[in-house]
Amino acid sequence: MRGDPSILHVDLDAMFAAVEQRDKVSLRGKPVVVGGLAGRGVVATASYEARAFGVHSAMPMSQARRRSPPGTAYLTPRFPAYKRTSEVVMRLLGEVSPLVEQVSIDEAYVDLAVTGHDLSTAGVTELARQIKAEIAAATGGVTGSIGAASSKLLAKIGSDLHKPDGLTVVPAGQELAVLHPLPVSRLGGVGPATEQRLRRSGVRTVGDLARVPLDDLVDWFGTAHGQGLFRLARARDDRPVVSEREAKSVSAEETFDVDLTDPVRLNRELDLLAARVAGRLRAGGLTGRTVNIKVRHHDFTTVTRAVTRDQPTDDGRLVAQLARRLLAEVDTSSGIRLLGVGVSTLADFAQDDLFSGSFPELGGLFGGPVAPLTEFPVAEAPGAGVAVEVLPAAPPMAEEVAERRDVAAPVWRTGQDVRHDEHGVGWVWGSGLGLVTVRFEGPLTAPGPVRTFPVGDPLLHPADPPDWTGRGTPGR
């Protein structure tokens, strides 16, 4: 905690609704609800006129419609417009200080300590007043509330204290006086579950929380959360303002208007989501090793599945393929309301390029760069079967051998998958390293020639993989 109120928290008031009211005169002074208008939509932002009727963010739209008076405007979000307004404000804040942490599209912390501004309470108050006026002028009337304090915690609480169009400066030394009367739910990180647990022990205000021993908090909430609450209740918060944070995951998900059961349809949706995620990865110059799916059942129970590969990817077809495998592990027969695809364990460079050369020596497979996808000519044994054995690189696993006489069907063993396309080219598809032995056989006769290939990584193959689904490549 600092000795000056040198951290600002700037929060635009009901931003989505405010932009709509700015852009359409007839909406001013009226209840405006922005969010998903379809059956399962929720409220993203309600204007203050709508909030008076009990409408708030995250409320189901159906409920918002019941609460709102006639004449309420229901609008689908126009993100590009909000983004432009956000950029105007962030640019403005960047002129106040070089250290600005944008938390979301409508919120940011500004560190004044790295500037030459007067950090007295009066000085900061005047500065915040100016910033508020500039925001309103630059955005055409969208207002922001500002809190200034000696920590992020108090700055954020301050900006919330007199919304909308509010300004609260917490003088150094006054933190506990401001904090302790507030309900615990005002602390960042205290949601419904934490609030409920605290209430069970008679804790309602931050002041109450400050009287709970550390051991109890750790008991109830675990080490990290427990210690965090202990500190926050005492206004101990030295989290720095950080301007750049690296993304940790990229994901896309969709809630369907009606629950889906058709596996073909589900797979198609998965492909679309995978393509969206991959496109955003590429746009951000990112690649990731872990592919996740999220499945929400009709009863809102949610499961996730994940698989981590050795090499990162930004290839939508590969993400889709892995996502389909993961989905195959989940029982979808009773109806799916939401499907999601994500990529995590991100690397910020495309590793593909490093290994797109020729096959390395076998020795290189063990710990070194991996080979491209292994191809083998199925046509070498026309009209015959092909036996494929996949031997993992690690000797202890060598007894796990996948064997299959018909490579048209997938082989599921040791994470490997064998296919062939209509051109008579077989593919080994998997993330493991090792050797694949292909034995070409005549029908019901003695084994034919045996060839051994290093198993590489499909991601690294420069050519388009074949369409294993038989339904065409997921389109864009």
Added chain:
DNA sequence: TCTGGGGTCCTAGGACCC
């Protein structure tokens, strides 16, 4: 017509390695 979409962080358990 209850419950969006994009994220972050934490925990717990198991595998694996030394």
Added chain:
DNA sequence: TCTGGGGTCCTAGGACCC
């Protein structure tokens, strides 16, 4: 041949935030 302990990676789930 009764078995320890720490570190790391991975997966699944949950709480939380805007």
